[in-house]
Amino acid sequence: MRKPPYLIGPMESLTGPHLTTAIVGPARSGKTTVGQNWLLQSVETDPADFLVYAQTDEVLKAYVKAEIEPMISLHAGMASRLGRKPKDRSIEFKRFAGMWVQFLSATYNNLTNKSAPRIIITELDACDPSGEDTYALADIRRQTFGRDSMVLAESHPDAAASLNPKGWDAGIMKLYRDSDRRTWWWPCPHCNAFSSPTPGAEREMVLNYDENAPLDEIEAHAVLICPSCGGLIEDSWRRTMNRDGLWVAAGQRIGEDGAVSGTPVPSDIAGFWITGLMSPFMIGGTGGLAREIVRTKRDFEATGDDAEHRAVIVKRLGVP
Template sequence: MLDDAAAWCWDAYRRQAAPPPLLTVSEWADTYRRLTSKSAAEPGPWRTDRTPYLRAIMDALSPQAPWQRVVFVKGAQLGGTEAGNNFLAYLIHWHPGPIMAVQPTVEGAKRWSRQRLDDLVEAPPLAGLVKDPRSRDSGNTTLLKEFPGGVLVVTGGNSAVGLRSMPVRFLFLDEVDAYPIDADGEGDPIDLAVQRTATFGHRRKVFLVSTPTIEGHSRIERAYQESDQRRFWVPCPHCGEFQVLTWDQMRWTEEAPETAFYECAHNGCVIVNADKATMLPRGEWRAEADGDGETAGFHISSLYSPVGWLSWADLARQHEKAKDSPARMQVFVNTKLGETWRDQGEAPAWEHLWERCGGYTAGEVPEEVALLTAGADVQPDRIEVEVVGWGEGFRSWSISYHVLDGSPEGEAVWQALDQVVRHTWRRQGGGDALTVQRIAVDSGFLTPAVYRWVGRTGQKLAMAIKGRANMMTALGTATRTEVTGAGRRARTRGVRVWTVGVDLLKGELYGRLRLTRGDDGRVPPGYCHFPEGYEAEYFKQLTAEELVTGTNRKGYETREWRKTRPRNEALDCRVYATAALLALGAARWGPTEWEARRRANAGGLPLSAPMPAPHVTAGNDETAPGGSAADTPSAHGVRGPSPRPASRPAVIRSSWLG
C-alpha cells in the first residue's frame, strides 16, 4: 500500500514538474476535445479538418506562438465560438494559469458560463479538474472556476470591478463590438481588461473575437487594422486560381436563391456550394499588412461556412429578405459578411426629392398602397401629422401632411387629430376606401395629454411612443421587428408606451430616400414617393438632421443625430409612421400578405363631424428656388389659400384633406 502511495505521489510530481509537450491548440483539440450534443450540432471528436481555416487562428493562440494578440473578425456559423472554447480548454488542461473571459455584459457572462463553459469543464478531458460546484468551497461558481495551477474568472464588459479583479496572463474578449463605451465610469472595458495582462509582458495572450458593427466605430475593426490583416485564400476547383471569396462574385437567378453559385473572379468558372469541401482544405491565410509585430489578425466571412452548415443558397435567401431594408442589410453585412457597415448619416439632397414629386396628388391613395399609417409630433402650439401609404417591399407614398394649430393642453387640437385619423381615403380613380390602421404619437412632450388621447382613441389604433437615441448600437444585431421595442406599461391610464429606436429608423429612412428609379423606370423596394403640391419646406424638414461623430467629456467617440436647421417635424413624423407600421408586424409580411392587404377594402370609420376644408397660411418665410414670397404657400401645403372655417378653434393648415 505504501509503495502504491509513493508511486502515485511520484507520478503526480512528474506531471507537475515536467513541461507539457509542445502541442498547439489545434493539435490539443484534435487529440482531446469532445463535443457534446448539448452544445454542438455535430457531437463527437473535434476535427479541425472540418473547419481548416480555424487551424492557424488556434495555433496563433498557443503559448509558444510569438503573437501577444490574436484578432478574429468573423461572420456567423464558422465555428469561431468553439475555437475560443478550445483555447480555454487547452489552458485549463494543458497550460494552466490565470485566465479571464469577458462577455459584453455580466448577465450575458452568466448565461454563457451556464450554457457553454459548464458543459466544457464537465466533459472529458476537463472533468474532475474543476471540482463539483455542490461541494463546499469547491471554487466552482458561475463566474469563477478554479483548477490545478490556475483560475478562470468570467465577467462582463459593463463591470469595472470584474475587469480589474486580478492580474491575468490569458484574456478572452468575446463579441467586443457589443461592449459598452464606458465601464462604470472608469474607461473603455477593453483597455481595463488588457491592463490586467501587463504583468506578464510578452508571455500574455489576448484573444479578441467579434462580428463588426459600424465603420469607424468598430472595436474589432480597429484591432484588425493594427494586425497583419490576414485573409483566407482558396483555389478555384476548376482553374486552380487562388482568391478571397467575396460577396460581389455571388450569382443566382432572380427570385430563385436556391440557384446560388460563385463565379470565379479569374476565369468565370461556376463554383457550387459543394465545392467548398475541396477548396477549404487547400486554403491558406495570407497577410496583407505588416502590422505592429505583436498582433495576428484574421478576417473571414460566412461564405466559407463548411458544407452542411450555412450554404450559399441560405445566404442568398437572407440577402433577398434584407435588401428591402437598410437595417436588415446592416445585420447581413455585419453578421454574414463579417464587414463593417457604413452609416448613411449625411442628409440626402432635398432638392432631388422635391424634383421627383408627381404621379398622384396629395390626398389620393395610389393603387399600389396596401395600408395607411400615421405619425404625429406634439409641439407646444400645434400637432403635426403625416399619413403614409405603404406597399410591398416597404415602398411608401406620402398621402398628406397636416399642421394642426392649437395648444395640446386643450381638447380642440386633439379633436382635429381625430378627424385626420378617422378620415376615409379614396384610391386613385375611386374604388376601395382606406383609413389609417395605426398612428404613433410622440409622448415626450405633454405626456399626460398624449396618454389621455391614446386611451380614448383605443390602443389598437393609436400608440404612444418614446424615442431612444441609443438603440442604434443596442439593436446592431437585432431584427427589424425589434425596432419598436417590447413596450412597457405607463402609470397613466394603463397606456402601453412603445420604445422606438429613432436613430435606427432615421438611418433606414435616409437610405430609402437615396434610392432612385432604374433605367427602365422601375422603382426599387423601399422607394419613397411624394405627391404633386408639396413644397420645398417639407423636404428641408425631412432631411433636417445628419449623423455627427464626436467625443464625450472622457474622450470616447459618440454618434448622434443633430439638426442642420431649426425645423425637423417632417422627419420625426415619418419616423413615427414607420414605427406604427412595424408595430403592426409588417417586418414579417411576405408578398402574399402585402397583396391581401392591398386588395382588402378597409372601409371607413364613421366621422364625428364632416371633414373641414383645409386652411393654408403663410407659415414659413423661406421661399422655394425660382419662386417669390408672394406665391410661396405654407410649410407643406398646396398652392393657394382656402377659406378658414368660421367656427374652428384648431386650424388644419398646410395640408390637403379632400
C-alpha cells in the same frame, strides 16, 4: 462532421509570438470555439489563469451553462482537474489544478480591478464599459505578465463604419486594422487558382446571384465566381476549398498556384478575417445567405429601416 480548417490558424497564434489574437467573423462561423479550445488546452497541458469577458451578466451565464460546463463534462482531463468545493465550480468562477478561470461581464469595474495572463473577450463590439475602449482596458489587465500574456478578442464587426479601413476606428476592425491582417485563400475546383472570399482581396471570389429574381430562384442558383477562370462554383465545393485553404498576411503575396512569398507586416496582433462565405455552419449555405441579403435589402428599400439588412451583412456575412 463539418470542420472549419480556417480556425487552426487563430488557435495556433494563441501560443505564438504575438500578444493579441483578433478574429473578425459572423455568427455561426466557429470563432467562439477558438477560446473554448484554448481553455481546454490550458487546463490539460499548459495551466495559466484566465479572465473571460462577455457583454452582459445574462449573456455570460448563458454562455457558461450552454458551452463551458458541457465542455468540462465531456472532457475527462478538464473534469478531473476541476475543484470539488462549490466555490471552485460556480457559474462565475472555475478553479482547475494550477489555474483558475473567472467569467465576467465587461463592465468598467470588472475591466479595471482584475489581472491575468490570458484574457478572452467574446463579441468585443457588443461590449460597452461606460463608453470606454473594452480592449484597451483589458490589455492593461495582462501587462504585468509581459510577453507571456495573450488577449483573444473575437466579434462580428458591428462597430466599423464601412468597408473602408478609414472607418475601422473602433471594435474588432480596429484591432484587425492594426494587425498583420490575414485573409483566407482557397483554390478554385475548376482551375485550382487561389483566390479569397475576403472583401478587397487582390483576387476576390464573390457571391453571384440575380438580384431581381424571385427569392426561391436566388437561393437555388446563387454561386461563387472564380476571379481567375470565371468558373461557377456551387455551395457543395466549399468544404473541399476550405480543406485546402490557407491564411496569408499583409506583406505577403500568394500566386494563383498557392505559393506564398514575402514577409508579414510586423505587428503584435495576429488578425484573422472570417467571412460568411467560408462558414460550413450556415443554414442554406451560400444560397440561403444570398436570399437573406436580397430579402432584407428589399425590405429596407420599401420601409427605410435598415436594421435587419445591416444585421445580415454584419452578423451573417461578417462584413462591416
